Amino acid sequence: MSFLLPCPNCGPRDVNEFAYQGEVTKRPTQSPTLRELSSYLYFRENVAGVQREWWYHRLGCQAWFQAERDTRTNEVLATELTEPVSAEGAPGPEATPALGENPTL
Amino acid sequence: MRLGPRPGERIDRSDEVTFTFRGKPVKAFGGDTIGSALFASGQRIFSRSFKYHRPRGLLCCSGHCPNCMMTVDGEPNVRVCVEPVREGARVKPQNVRWWLNWDLMAVTDKIGGPFTPVGFYYRTMIRPRRAWPLFERFLRSAAGLGRVDKHAGRKRRFDTENRHVDVLVIGGGRSGVEAARQAQIRGEDVVLVDEGPEPVERLGFPVLWPARAIGIYEGNLVPVEAGSTLVRFRAKHIVVATGALEQPLLFPGNDLVGVMLPGGARRMIELWSLRPGRRAVVLAGDDRALALAGELEAAGTEVVRVVDLRREQLREIEAWGRYGRLESVSLDGETIACDLLLASGARQPAYSLLAQAGARVEYDAKRGIFVPADLPDGIEAVGAVTGRVGRVAVTPATFNGASRTDKCFACICEDVTDKDMKRAIAEGFDSLELAKRYTTVTMGPCQGKLCHLPSIRLYARETETDEATIGTTTARPPWAPVSLGLLAGRPHEPAKRTSMHDRHKDLGARMMWTGAWRRPHSYGDPEAEAKVVHDSLGLIDVSTLGKLLVRGPDAAAFLERLYPNRFADLKVDRIRYGVLGTDGGRVMDDGTIARLDEELFYVTTTSTGANTVIEWFDWWNAVWGFGVETTNVTGALAAVNLAGPNSRELLGRLTDLDVSNEALKYLDAKRAQVAGVPCLVLRIGFVGELGYELHFPSPHAEYLWDTLLGEGADLGIRPFGLEAQRILRLEKQHILVGQDTDSESNPLEAGMPWLVKWEKDDFVGKWALEHVRERGPREQLVGFELAEGLGSVPAEGGQIVVDGKPGGRVTSARWSPQLGRPIGLAWVPSRLAHEGAEITIKMNGGFEQGRVRLKPFFDPDGGQLRS
Ligand code: FES
Ligand SMILES: [Zn+2]
Numbered sequence: 021m022s023f024l025l026p027c028p029n030c031g032p033r034d035v036n037e038f039a040y041q042g043e044v045t046k047r048p049t050q051s052p053t054l055r056e057l058s059s060y061l062y063f064r065e066n067v068a069g070v071q072r073e074w075w076y077h078r079l080g081c082q083a084w085f086q087a088e089r090d091t092r093t094n095e096v097l098a099t100e101l102t103e104p105v106s107a108e109g110a111p112g113p114e115a116t117p118a119l120g121e122n123p124t125l
Numbered sequence: 126m127r128l129g130p131r132p133g134e135r136i137d138r139s140d141e142v143t144f145t146f147r148g149k150p151v152k153a154f155g156g157d158t159i160g161s162a163l164f165a166s167g168q169r170i171f172s173r174s175f176k177y178h179r180p181r182g183l184l185c186c187s188g189h190c191p192n193c194m195m196t197v198d199g200e201p202n203v204r205v206c207v208e209p210v211r212e213g214a215r216v217k218p219q220n221v222r223w224w225l226n227w228d229l230m231a232v233t234d235k236i237g238g239p240f241t242p243v244g245f246y247y248r249t250m251i252r253p254r255r256a257w258p259l260f261e262r263f264l265r266s267a268a269g270l271g272r273v274d275k276h277a278g279r280k281r282r283f284d285t286e287n288r289h290v291d292v293l294v295i296g297g298g299r300s301g302v303e304a305a306r307q308a309q310i311r312g313e314d315v316v317l318v319d320e321g322p323e324p325v326e327r328l329g330f331p332v333l334w335p336a337r338a339i340g341i342y343e344g345n346l347v348p349v350e351a352g353s354t355l356v357r358f359r360a361k362h363i364v365v366a367t368g369a370l371e372q373p374l375l376f377p378g379n380d381l382v383g384v385m386l387p388g389g390a391r392r393m394i395e396l397w398s399l400r401p402g403r404r405a406v407v408l409a410g411d412d413r414a415l416a417l418a419g420e421l422e423a424a425g426t427e428v429v430r431v432v433d434l435r436r437e438q439l440r441e442i443e444a445w446g447r448y449g450r451l452e453s454v455s456l457d458g459e460t461i462a463c464d465l466l467l468a469s470g471a472r473q474p475a476y477s478l479l480a481q482a483g484a485r486v487e488y489d490a491k492r493g494i495f496v497p498a499d500l501p502d503g504i505e506a507v508g509a510v511t512g513r514v515g516r517v518a519v520t521p522a523t524f525n526g527a528s529r530t531d532k533c534f535a536c537i538c539e540d541v542t543d544k545d546m547k548r549a550i551a552e553g554f555d556s557l558e559l560a561k562r563y564t565t566v567t568m569g570p571c572q573g574k575l576c577h578l579p580s581i582r583l584y585a586r587e588t589e590t591d592e593a594t595i596g597t598t599t600a601r602p603p604w605a606p607v608s609l610g611l612l613a614g615r616p617h618e619p620a621k622r623t624s625m626h627d628r629h630k631d632l633g634a635r636m637m638w639t640g641a642w643r644r645p646h647s648y649g650d651p652e653a654e655a656k657v658v659h660d661s662l663g664l665i666d667v668s669t670l671g672k673l674l675v676r677g678p679d680a681a682a683f684l685e686r687l688y689p690n691r692f693a694d695l696k697v698d699r700i701r702y703g704v705l706g707t708d709g710g711r712v713m714d715d716g717t718i719a720r721l722d723e724e725l726f727y728v729t730t731t732s733t734g735a736n737t738v739i740e741w742f743d744w745w746n747a748v749w750g751f752g753v754e755t756t757n758v759t760g761a762l763a764a765v766n767l768a769g770p771n772s773r774e775l776l777g778r779l780t781d782l783d784v785s786n787e788a789l790k791y792l793d794a795k796r797a798q799v800a801g802v803p804c805l806v807l808r809i810g811f812v813g814e815l816g817y818e819l820h821f822p823s824p825h826a827e828y829l830w831d832t833l834l835g836e837g838a839d840l841g842i843r844p845f846g847l848e849a850q851r852i853l854r855l856e857k858q859h860i861l862v863g864q865d866t867d868s869e870s871n872p873l874e875a876g877m878p879w880l881v882k883w884e885k886d887d888f889v890g891k892w893a894l895e896h897v898r899e900r901g902p903r904e905q906l907v908g909f910e911l912a913e914g915l916g917s918v919p920a921e922g923g924q925i926v927v928d929g930k931p932g933g934r935v936t937s938a939r940w941s942p943q944l945g946r947p948i949g950l951a952w953v954p955s956r957l958a959h960e961g962a963e964i965t966i967k968m969n970g971g972f973e974q975g976r977v978r979l980k981p982f983f984d985p986d987g988g989q990l991r992s
Contacts, residue, residue, distance in 0.1 A: 022344050023343050023344040041744070048892060054896055057892050057893060057896065060708075061709050061893070074744070076743075076744070078740070084747035085747075
């Protein structure tokens with residue numbers, strides 16, 4: 021990957037400045053069944069085409085935003101800071117950002 | 126050997142340079158390459174081939190083939206024909222077991238050896254299985270090119286540079302220079318890169334020379350190797366002017382020393398004033414090669430025969446030599462003595478970069494070459510790379526006669542012969558992509574520059590199809606070999622140091638890594654340090670804790686949603702322990718949360734978790750839009766933990782704050798001046814003894830550290846390190862997230878079910894934890910102890926054996942000087958997670974019996990912590 025990604029705050033930047041956090045998904049709101057929960061936690065559409073996804077400008081302004089990207093060409097159609105969605109459409113993956121070695125209190 | 130001075134030569138005869146070759150001095154001129162100087166000194170054999178160890182000499186003189194690779198100043202696989210000479214350079218041949226002119230391994234060429242036919246070792250050496258290690262040792266010592274100097278250290282510095290331009294021109298031939306000039310006239314920001322060896326005409330625009338474009342990546346990213354710098358170009362527009370590459374002819378003996386590509390001989394004469402040979406035969410596939418005959422004569426080479434392959438159809442060519450050096454060639458049966466054979470077929474457009482960028486490549490049957498088509502936006506091609514190579518000969522795939530005696534190489538990098546290719550087809554590898562992987566044709570150092578087209582031709586003929594049907598294999602970066610150091614860049618190893626770092630060093634601390642942080646492991650004797658904390662007073666630098674401010678009208682509600690426990694009811698100036706979980710219910714980080722006022726919380730995280738936690742907070746807030754702001758103050762604030770029975774006494778001496786147990790209770794958070802430094806005083810006790818964490822602006826760190834040690838001297842204060850802290854926290858059964866938990870752990874099973882407040886409507890991880898609660902705990906994190914006086918400690922990760930099978934694991938274990946026995950934390954099956962249960966731990970090559978302990982070993986009821 022070496023495409024440019026336009027940060028809504030900073031403009032087009034090398035994709036390596038960003039952290040990718042997966043597809044935007046819908047978070048269940050009330051006691052989901054195990055199947056519903058598993059599909060929210062572990063299943064992704066993985067489309068060959070345009071998808072909406074989370075990005076974080078880690079080496080820049082440190083803002084979270086969403087992008088519409090064509091997964092076949094890495095063409096980024098749009099990026100935007102999100103409007104709050106109250107509990108709906110919460111972050112996707114079972115994303116436990118990797119902890120470093122030897123975490124110590 | 127050197128010709129008289131010639132106009133336009135690149136060497137500067139007044140500038141004498143000396144380097145060594147196998148320890149012996151070689152004289153050269155400025156402007157020479159190591160290869161040209163060696164040739165001038167009489168050297169003809171430059172390397173030994175990969176498999177058969179056949180002698181090889183200069184072939185292309187442009188850095189494209191594998192024939193002149195040597196080790197220069199410890200760096201292997203340097204193409205000496207394009208490597209400029211430098212004073213004192215140490216040059217050695219490689220892939221040779223004795224000496225270039227007499228190589229022990231060359232027997233493989235005569236009698237066959239481990240590598241003889243393609244795929245031989247896949248098929249042969251796997252049986253008998255037992256013997257494989259033996260075979261492998263031999264193969265490994267025989268395989269590979271060059272030796273990496275393991276003791277080289279970091280002599281060379283590599284750098285990365287980013288550059289943005291309007292136009293990047295790759296290739297400095299006539300068309301490339303013209304394209305750059307036009308861009309400059311249009312007022313565009315243009316840079317031209319060229320790999321050499323011919324110098325580029327300078328017309329005012331910036332030129333990187335010699336510099337090689339490694340590939341074209343998406344987003345018009347072009348990494349360029351420029352000496353020790355990797356320049357990453359981002360160009361709005363890329364002009365590819367990489368020209369065309371002379372293609373070798375396939376005939377027996379086509380790799381003999383003295384068989385050259387015409388362009389190589391031309392460069393020898395023009396750049397370095399060398400006479401490439403005494404008697405030459407020219408087999409010309411185009412006008413350029415034809416024109417070379419005149420140049421050769423002018424350089425004193427007798428041209429005995431010139432064949433224009435476009436007019437004269439040759440059927441059989443075979444070259445003969447002695448000791449690997451060309452002596453004669455026979456053309457359709459007519460034998461001609463010569464020591465130089467200049468042979469080339471078509472000039473194939475060097476389209477690789479264009480194909481990487483997404484261009485289609487199609488076969489032009491009339492001219493027998495592949496040409497690029499359908500260039501993507503932002504990519505332009507000019508000059509010979511577009512297919513404008515003049516009239517070229519369409520030669521047969523091979524010129525093998527029936528009576529051939531020598532090998533005919535399709536790929537000189539990997540020593541793949543025409544017979545190897547035929548065998549691959551016979552074995553069913555009838556697609557070129559497969560055959561490429563099986564025979565490794567095109568996979569050597571030339572990356573297909575000299576063997577791609579010939580191998581396609583050969584394949585088309587043998588499979589009785591045509592070149593268009595066979596097609597090309599996928600072009601991938603790098604286009605030219607690139608050293609790993611260049612890709613790795615500078616040897617940055619980021620290290621974070623606390624503001625008290627130098628004090629630890631002064632005290633003789635043994636430092637260790639925790640994530641990117643450098644921390645004191647101990648100041649000499651960790652067990653004694655742990656004892657001091659129990660007996661009197663210890664001081665530890667905990668500046669590495671992540672520290673975040675969460676501020677805003679919704680701060681409490683926000684934390685309620687992120688943590689499984691409650692924060693809305695946390696009173697101002699009070700502290701609560703919290704464990705962060707994922708939506709899968711997994712433990713992610715932990716720390717303490719202090720409420721500083723209604724709308725302001727001070728959150729600490731693990732030492733390595735600060736960035737992760739702040740990203741996590743901000744992510745959820747991007748979704749939910751709470752009225753909250755987070756600020757990372759990890760670096761701005763330093764922190765120490767003052768722990769031990771005398772800690773209250775020392776703190777009281779240095780502050781006006783009422784430090785009595787009534788005024789400053791366990792889990793109180795107060796702001797106060799300590800020794801004149803504004804501090805946040807947190808009464809918490811990770812190590813189990815009465816203790817206070819002081820968080821304060823880091824510029825005061827050394828001052829406060831010194832003051833605490835000085836003022837506490839009569840109270841027996843001593844600094845303690847991480848190792849003592851680990852012993853102490855185990856005595857208290859405080860877990861370390863990431864050490865005692867992993868990505869599968871949840872708070873219910875990790876011994877913290879009390880933390881989860883089910884009555885809350887929602888919190889991150891609630892839905893998953895509900896399902897865990899339903900199924901009940903499977904394994905649990907518990908404390909354990911081993912027999913008193915047992916001298917050794919189980920390894921972290923050590924197995925717990927249940928009914929003769931692995932049933933759990935030790936996550937932490939230490940010898941406790943306080944208890945006189947090994948203690949630790951371990952995951953055990955739930956049925957064993959009760960007080961006093963017997964567990965069996967595999968250690969010391971045998972088994973030891975341990976006992977589950979659910980309550981802290983030290984101060985089980987927390988009385989001391991609260992008093
Ligand atoms: S002769 Fe040096 S690379 Fe070909
Ligand atoms: Zn940004």
